[in-house]
Amino acid sequence: MGKEKASAALFDQLQAAIEGGEGEEIVGKMKGIVVFDIDGEKWTLDLTPGSRSVKKGAPEGKPDLTLTISDENFVKLVMGKMGPQQDAWVIHEGLGGQNNLLLAVFDGHGQEGDKVSRHVAATLPGLMANSSAFRAKRFKQCCEEQFPACNASLRKLKTVNSMLSGSTGVIALLQASSSLFAGSRLLVANIGDSRCMLGRISSTGVVSSVSLSVDHIPDVPSEAARIRAQGGRLEPYTIGGEQMGPTRVWLADKDTPGLSMTRAFGDTIASSVGVIAQPHVLEITLEPEHQYLVLCSDGIYEFMSNDEIVGIVHAEAEKGALPAQIAKLLVQTARHQWMAEEDGGVDDCTAIVCFLTRGNLKPGALTPAPLPPSPAAAGISRPSISRHAALRMSGTPLVDLPQQIDVAANATQAATAPLPKAPSGSASGRKLTAEGGQSILAAITQGR
Numbered sequence: 001m002g003k004e005k006a007s008a009a010l011f012d013q014l015q016a017a018i019e020g021g022e023g024e025e026i027v028g029k030m031k032g033i034v035v036f037d038i039d040g041e042k043w044t045l046d047l048t049p050g051s052r053s054v055k056k057g058a059p060e061g062k063p064d065l066t067l068t069i070s071d072e073n074f075v076k077l078v079m080g081k082m083g084p085q086q087d088a089w090v091i092h093e094g095l096g097g098q099n100n101l102l103l104a105v106f107d108g109h110g111q112e113g114d115k116v117s118r119h120v121a122a123t124l125p126g127l128m129a130n131s132s133a134f135r136a137k138r139f140k141q142c143c144e145e146q147f148p149a150c151n152a153s154l155r156k157l158k159t160v161n162s163m164l165s166g167s168t169g170v171i172a173l174l175q176a177s178s179s180l181f182a183g184s185r186l187l188v189a190n191i192g193d194s195r196c197m198l199g200r201i202s203s204t205g206v207v208s209s210v211s212l213s214v215d216h217i218p219d220v221p222s223e224a225a226r227i228r229a230q231g232g233r234l235e236p237y238t239i240g241g242e243q244m245g246p247t248r249v250w251l252a253d254k255d256t257p258g259l260s261m262t263r264a265f266g267d268t269i270a271s272s273v274g275v276i277a278q279p280h281v282l283e284i285t286l287e288p289e290h291q292y293l294v295l296c297s298d299g300i301y302e303f304m305s306n307d308e309i310v311g312i313v314h315a316e317a318e319k320g321a322l323p324a325q326i327a328k329l330l331v332q333t334a335r336h337q338w339m340a341e342e343d344g345g346v347d348d349c350t351a352i353v354c355f356l357t358r359g360n361l362k363p364g365a366l367t368p369a370p371l372p373p374s375p376a377a378a379g380i381s382r383p384s385i386s387r388h389a390a391l392r393m394s395g396t397p398l399v400d401l402p403q404q405i406d407v408a409a410n411a412t413q414a415a416t417a418p419l420p421k422a423p424s425g426s427a428s429g430r431k432l433t434a435e436g437g438q439s440i441l442a443a444i445t446q447g448r
Helices: 002-018 071-079 113-129 139-155 221-229 306-318 323-341
Strands: 032-038 041-047 053-056 065-069 087-093 100-109 169-175 185-191 195-201 207-211 233-239 242-250 257-259 280-285 290-296 349-355 389-393 396-398 412-414 428-433 439-446
Touching: 087 113, 087 349, 087 439, 100 113, 100 290, 100 349, 100 439, 113 139, 113 169, 139 169, 139 185, 139 280, 169 195, 169 290, 185 195, 195 306, 207 306, 221 233, 290 306, 306 323, 323 349, 323 439
Parallel strands: 032 065
Antiparallel strands: 032 041, 041 053, 087 100, 100 169, 169 185, 185 280, 195 207, 195 290, 233 242, 242 257, 290 349, 349 439, 389 396, 389 412, 428 439
């Protein structure tokens, strides 16, 4: 699996370079038939006039140029430094003047995926809070209306090209109660493949996960049927006659866009063949056995099952670890697995961990906080090589955050000003405390 994914990723890099994306400054200067010999694996670029293509294997004739290079140096040459982190997350207490807690993770993809995920994170909560359905507590209807509305707002932006870029989205909306969240209503809505799960501890101590989101991928029969009905084509990458990697969405007669999910914000080209921004929505009542809530991007679960993720959360919580420590451990564990499985390649990793039954909320912790005039959300992690969060609490911007911060939950909003850079290499975090100073919630994100 690792080799297939690595080859597919390599194809992505070459394809982006010859189509004028990342690496164009290198590939754009080449002419004719160019062969990259990358750690013994040959890739042929046809850069003759009127043709720009890439395929696995050696050319039929003699190439005009052959470059022998290691995989590590190839990435540096063609891709330059790794691109911006494309994950964003949201923590917002008292959304729309109600006694609730909104959590969300957005995972961007494509050349401008970071811009897409940031726009959705900054826009969707405000659209929800200002809708009549939200004010009437018809939260399912609200999500079904406002996810597409957020997608429409994205397409109107002149500063973001979402033709071949997009983002997943998963949100969890909790209604607080005096015993923290036990007995509360929980709504989860998602598009794409970012996940939300519960950690359930049975009366006999058995730990298990409860999936609350749906992976919208071409392997789901109902999703595949919609794509085909809209004229889309579903198949993996075909490189040198060999299929590899996951099934992807393509136009009927063109090898684009190659999207590995069937629902997303953005992805305008893919939307012409059935990729939609309509969410799957689930509403449940939390029980005492539901002790943890986890939201994460696919970088976390690529090499871990939901049960393994919940197992880590529970094991660490039993040792007295705080949510911020657990979220950080999930990110670190996922990154180590990526480096082991993918020869050093690492996806963006974001995890939100929430304790549902440990302790009681501080009095007034979820005091309704009105949104600013323009839609915004709290706790957005800036997608960049340097990770940080920019929050506004009681009107005071908090920037260049350390790895973990404590904030009182009332009146927390997002900074609407441009987000400044944080110290390089730091992981951004956010923590909500309960009565007695006990931490119940944290978000940690780290890029490639």
